Amino acid sequence: MVEWCAIVFDKADRSKARPAHLAGIPPLVEQGKLVCAGAIYNEPKEKGGERTFAGSHLQIVADTKKEALDIIKSDTFAKEGIWDLDNIILYQFGCAVRIPKS
Template sequence: MVEWVVIAFDKADRSAYRSEHLAGIPPQVESGKLVCAGAIYNEPKAPGEPRTFAGSHLQVVADTKEEAIEIVKSDIFAKEGVWDLDNLIVYQFGCAIRQPVNKLK
C-alpha cells in the first residue's frame, strides 16, 4: 500500500452536501483508506473578512494512483460536482511525521 496526497479544488458550493460529506469520513478512516483530510482555504479578500473554501486535502492509502482517485470519487463532493475532478493533484506521499489531531465536527 502507498499513501497518496490529493488536492481537490472546489468548483461549486459545498454547503448542501457538507453533512453527508462529514458522515462519509469515519468509515474511510476505519477502513484504513483515509489517514488525513481537511479543507483548504482561500486567503480572505480583505483583513477581517471570512475565509472561503478552496477545496480539500486528503491523504489516501491505496495500491495505485487510480485506486486513490476512485476513493476520492466515492465522496459526495465528487459525486455532486463540488470537487473539480478534472484537475485533481495526486502524488505519492512519504510521511515523515504525523501528530494526531481530531477536529471532525
C-alpha cells in the same frame, strides 16, 4: 500500500452536500484508507475577512493511483459536482512525521 496526497479544488458551493460528505469520512478512516483530511481555504479578501472554501486535502492509503482516484470519486462532493475532478493534484507521499491534532 502507498500513501497519496490529494488536493481537490471546489468548483461549486459545498454547503448543501457537506453533511453527507462528512458522514462518509469515518468509514474510510476505519478501513485505513483515509489517514488525514480537511478543508483548504482561500485567503480572505480583506484583513480579518471571512475564509472561503478552496477545496479539500486528503491523505489516502491505496495500492495504486487508480484506487486513490476511485476513493476520491466515490465521495459525495465528487458525485454532486462540487469537486473539480478534472484538476485533481495527486502524488505519492512519504510521511516523515505526523502528530495528532490537539
